[in-house]
Amino acid sequence: MTSTNLIVVTSVERDTFLVDGRLEELKGLVAPCRVVDVESYSQESWIELLRETNPKILVAGWKVKPLPVNTRSAIAPALEYICYLPGSIRHFVPRELIEEGVQVTNWSSSISRIVAECALLLSLSCMRRAAYWAHQMHDRGGWKDATTQTQSLFDRRVGIHGFGAIAKELLRLLRPFTNEISTYTEGVPEAVFEEHGIRKVDSLERLFAENDLIIELEALTPERHKIVGEKLLRSIPEGGAFVNVARGALVDEDALVRVAEEGRIQVGLDVYSVEPLPPDHPFRGCRNINMLPHLGGPTTDRRRDAADRALENLRRFQRDEPLRDAITLEVYDRST
Template sequence: MPRPVAILASLTAEELRDFLPEPLLGQARAVTPRFTVWDPTGQSAADFASALAAADPEVLLACWKTPPLPPVLPPRLRYVCYLCGSVRRLVRRDQLEAGLVVTNWGGSISRVVAEWALFHILACLRRAPHWTIAMHTEGAWKNGGTETASLFGRRIGLHGYGQIARELVQLLRPFHVTITSFAPDVTPEVEAAHGIRRAASLESLFAENDIIVELAPLNPSTAGLVQEKHLRLIRPGGVFVNVGRGAVVDEAALLRVAQEGRIMVGLDVYGVEPLPADSPFRGLRNVSLTPHIAGPTTDRRCDAGAFAVENLVAYAEDRPLRAVITPTVYDTST
C-alpha cells in the first residue's frame, strides 16, 4: 500500500496551469488526500517559512516562484520535488547533507532546449539576424552576392555532453553531420554508443569544427573557461551558439570577436540577465539574440510536470526517485 504523505504545493496559479494542467494536477492530488496549494504570489521568505511550518508537510512541491527554504526545516519535511532546474536558489547544501531529498526536472525539458540550439544554428547559417534587421528596416532583398549556408554535412562541436547535448545529437542526425564533444563524461563507451568522438582538448574542439555549441554547466571549474583564444580558432564563416550558461564564456572577448563579423553567433544566455538595453550585442547583424527562452516552452512545461508527478507517485510507493540532487550533483550543477 502507498504510504500516506502530506504535500504542500507552493505554486502560483500560472505555474499550476502551465506545469500541472489536467489530468496532471488531478494525478498529483490523488497521491494523498492531504494536498494543499499555497500561492507564493506577493509573499515574502518569512511568509513562506511560516506557511511551511504551519503545514509541516512531508513533501514540498516547488517551482520558480517558491521562496528559498528557511534554514530550519519543519520536522516532517523529507522531500522537495522541484518542478524546475537549478535548486541552488531554493535549497542549501547543508540541507541535502542532513538528508533532505531533492529532485528537479531532470531531462524532461532537454529536447526542448536542444530544439532551440538547433534553431540558433540554422538561424546563423542562413544569416537570419541580418535579414531580419535589413528587411524590416531597409526594405532589403537578396542580390547576386548574397551568401547563406546549410547544416547538411557540417562538423559540429559540443562543449559539454549532458542530457541537452545528447538530445541535440538526435536532432542533428538527419543532417548527416559529424559530431565531436569535449566533456569529462565522453568515455570510449559513450563514443561507441552515441556515434560521436571525443575532442582531445577544448582548443581542438574549436579549431576542428564548423559549428560550436556551448552546453557546459556553470561551476567554479568552467566559469570563464571559453576565452578569446578559443573563439578565434573558429574559422571564418563558422558559428558559435550558447544555450548553456553565459558565464562559461568570456563575454567581453566574445563581443570583440562578434563585432569583427568573421563568425556568426547565436546567444540565448548572457553573463548579465536581462541583457542590458544598451548591450553592444544588440543590433549586430551576425548575432542571433533571444532572451533566455530555450526551455521549457510554455506548452511543454507539462513535460516537467509529468516528470514531477511520476516522482511523487514513486515517493508515495517507496520506489526510487529520478533526477535526485545529491551534494555532488549540487556542487557540479549550475
C-alpha cells in the same frame, strides 16, 4: 505533530505545468495538501506556513521562497521530499537539507529535447544569417543580391562542448544534417561516447579549431567561468558559428562581442551572464548575433513534460522506489 503537504505554485505555473488534469492527479498523490500561491507571502510568513503545515512533501515552482538551513531541525521536521517543478534549485534548497537526507528532484532531463531544439534553431539561424536578414527586411527594405552568401547545416562539422542529457538529444536532431559531429568534455566515461557513436577530441582547442559550428552545452562550474575566451572564438574557422544555450558565464562576452562585430563568425545566444540582458548591452544591434531571451526550454506548451516527470517521481516516492534524476550532493555541487 500533524503534517499537511504543500503545492506552492503561481497561477501561471498552475495553468502551464499542471494542465489537463495534472493538478488533480497531483493533489491526489500528495493528499492531505494545501495549494498555495506564495507570491503573496513574505519570507517570514513563508517560514510560518512551513511551521504550521510541517509538510512531508513540498511541490514547488519558480516563485517559491528559499528554505532556511534549519528547516528540518527547527521548522518542518517532517520534510522528506522536495519536488521542484522547474530546474535550478540552488537558490531554493540549501545543501544541508540534502546532507540531512531530504530527497530533491527537478525537471532534469525531461526538458532536454526542448533545449536541444532551441540549439538547433539557433544553429540554423546562424547558418542562414537570420538576425541580419530580419533587420534588413524589416528595417532597411533589404533584399538579396548577386553577392549574397548563404550556408547550409548539411555536411557541416559540428563540435559540442559538453555531453550531458541535452547534448545526447541534440545529437539525434543533428544526425539528419551531418555525421561530422565531435565533442569535448571532462569526467565522462569513454563508453558513453562509444554508446552514442560520437567522436571525442582530446582538447577544447581542437574542438573549436576543427569544427564549423560550436554548440556550447557544458555545465557551469567555478573553474569553467569564462572558459571560452577570445583565443578559442578566433580559432573557429572563418564563416563558422558559435551557439550558447548553456550558461552565459561560460563565455568571455566582451571577447565574443569583438569577434562577432568583425564578422568572422555568426553567433547564436539564448543565455547571458546578466539576465535580463541590459538594454544597452553591446550584443544588441550586432547583426551577426542571433538572440533569444532565455527561451531555451521548456517552451510554455511543454512545461507539462516537467509536470509529468514530477508526477512520476511522486508515485515512485509513495512506493518507496528510487527517484529519477535525484539531486545528489554531487549533482548539487556541479549544478548552477
